[in-house]
Amino acid sequence: MKIASFEFNLRELSGSFGNLGTFLPLAAGYFAVCGLNPAGLLVMMGLANIATGIFYRLPIPIEPMKVIAAAAIAQQWSPSMVYAAGFSMGCIWLVFALSNVASRVSSMTPAAVVRGVQVTLGLLLIFQACKMLATSWILGGIALLVGLGLRTSRRLPAAVALILLGVIIMAAKQQLGAIQSPGFTLPPLTTFKPGEIWQTLMLAGFAQIPLTITNATIATSCLISAYWPDRTVSPRRLSLSQGLMNLAPPFFGGMPMCHGAGGLAGQYYFGARTGGTNLIEGIIELALGLFFAASVSGLFSTFPKPVIGVMLLLVGFELVKFARDVKGKNNILSLIMTVVLSLASNMAIGFVAGIVTSVALSRQQQANDK
Secondary structure: OEEOOEEOOHHHHHHHOOOHHHHHHHHHHHHHHHOOOHHHHHHHHHHHHHHHHHHHOOOOOOEEOHHHHHHHHHOOOOHHHHHHHHHHHHHHHHHHHHHOHHHHHHHOOOHHHHHHHHHHHHHHHHHHHHHHHOOOHHHHHHHHHHHHHOOOOOOOOHHHHHHHHHHHHHHHOOOHHHOOOOOOOOOOOOOOOHHHHHHHHHHHHHHHHHHHHHHHHHHHHHHHHHHOOOOOOOHHHHHHHHHHOOOOHHHOOOOOEEOOHHHHHHHHHOOOOOOHHHHHHHHHHHHHHHHOHHHHHHHHHHOOHHHHHHHHHHHHHHHHHHHHHOOOHHHHHHHHHHHHHHHHOOHHHHHHHHHHHHHHHHHHHHHHHO
């Protein structure tokens, strides 16, 4: 069935699962370590997906802000600290949208550096995938064959098959007993202390900003242009939606959210082509949050890691392949510098180093040409 820029079929359903590789582990950590309410997190994410799908009419991913999520889980933040971090990110990205910061940074960023950010993210996903696959190489090999063999299938798309494989394995291990009878649960009303805004900004918020600018905003905008040349989305619009999607969720149990090149590559790889993907994913998340909140935490934590690892691996290769678009010695050197320093330190440093390298090589080339 097709409605304007929306399609609702197995391919779009498969695409809606393409972002699970990073979402499931972080969501499980938020539930188990930080004590976030599954109903609040899932319902808020579901509403954000639905609103984003309707607004963009493209499969623009909604995913956790990874630096904040990692810090919150590692440092065992209280729920109110997570909500404070989300609210501060909402305010910051609204300011960035109004001042057009991301678009200005994007206009000054060489294409090779953007590709370097995408390759770095792809490599990080591949590294994480290998760790998950190491828990069972046999299962991982089977899942990889399924993922590759069904990639172009319309009758049984790869991501749908992988999710079914994971559920079958959980059933065989008798891990589905954690599912409780459906029960209606509304998201809780939540709040935070004003002092926790600055506290969480110092702990992770300021470190999140460069990653969100590079990966969730600039790289995502460029990836949209690569996949849909006639449907460009500016960094400013992505900044605006990232700001808006984080203002209300902190008061209803939601987590800090953003877009992301990795999520987009995952959704596209597994079949997403229209805004229908976001609507499908949003409805699934709403159903889980409203009716299965008591069961979600256990199910997320027991889903087979090798299956998730294969999904991450395939998405990682999807991002790394964009390196082939970079031509010319100077551009290749800029990409390498971006990737190497991003992996050695962090993506913000790699991003700046890539720009500096590109500018220096360009000036040297101009001097040699005179």
